[in-house]
Amino acid sequence: MGRSFCLAVGQSPAELSTPQDRLDWLANALPAVVAEGTDLLVLPELFAIGYNIGDQVVARSEPVDGPTARAIATLAKAHGVAIHYGFAEADGDAIFNAAQCFGPDGTRLGGHRKLAIPPGFERAHFTPGQGCTLFTYRDVRIATLICYDAEFPETARYVASLGAELILAPTALGAQWEWVAQRMIPTRAYENGVYLAYANSAGVENGMPFLGQSFIATPDGHELVRAGAQPEVIYGTLQLDKVSAAQTRLPYLRDRKALGPDIR
Template identity: 30%
Template structure:
């Protein structure tokens, strides 16, 4: 499956304008033969850990705009937005099929507490998977990359690839590559991180969207500016890696649980 990471700078706090600009991105990705296009974290507004402005439900401009464009250009899409929720909004990623139908939604589990995101958003409490063109996908968002447990759970669900929309700052970009490669190699899956770029009121971002294959090898990497990054996902590569090097068989999950209990005061 040919996929596209749309490393673009949205219009700050303007989902309607960003979606209008994104149409050309959909058009180009579809012409290039991509079956799936993914956007950065809260791409339509810009990621802001303290803002609930432009929170919307599934009838709002971001979701309806993505659904319209996915159907118009017959390409599946993944986008992140501020989902209206009580008592506070959620940072949600949504997968949309090439017919405009919603395939899966995922609310960010690990909110970025060093930036105060936990004070303005409600954390998610569940994973999300969907199948497209024979590939089983999982969803995660940005800071989730630092928590290998959820990627391990996706591996147990038979996921071939995890898509990670992000707003990963330039100051910590070296960890971005480290975590993408690690999560991919640990779980013998593709991990595709699509990052934002440019400078906004929150931080400076250096792009560097990248995809690692099930061996942890970087197979696609973007530069710093706006860019459409293409890469291929082959579920057989993940399945062969797991068959030929069956790390899964050597895990001791029951022991890990008992050891954690022993450490509990």
């Protein structure tokens, strides 16, 4: 029997108004998540603080080992499940739109700082990150790309070339961008032969409506599961042998080298 991995995507309510409200929602959701046999729960972009909060981003930013991080690490350990979530990372004078993951023993497994800062309020607050790394959890090689990062074909191709089998993409996708969730981002999984989990918020936050429609896409061009417009947690069992099978069937990662140095 091949390797399998149980993934949950938490499409949390956008209207949760404080960081404590968000921690309370997570704590209440975790018993059901664990009951499904989940290995890892992925949560949306800036889950810990809220997305459409303007200048409050500054006051709610924390270092990677700040109070919210410690609370989530404690929840991960108490429930025996890995938790991957978005937050505003404070590092000196800089603030990053970031995500990190704590394992079921409460240790930090890895993190990512958003590379591409889109037009809008984010550019007034966030410094772009630099580079991508993978972390390994339960023998699965995992990369993170936050929202706009994943809309560039180059980023998904790069982490797949590093050996990623699963891309976690926390997002804060507004209701007007349905094509991105329905067509663009699932294509990133297919064209690289990897699993991709897209975790969005649902509902309205300070006048901003979110699309919802979180999903898990498979390496062979299928949709394992997709959420609707309302808050919910969705689940999927990943069969990791499908990654190598998809990359053998469509060897884009190998054959792109034949395109020549000016293209690849």
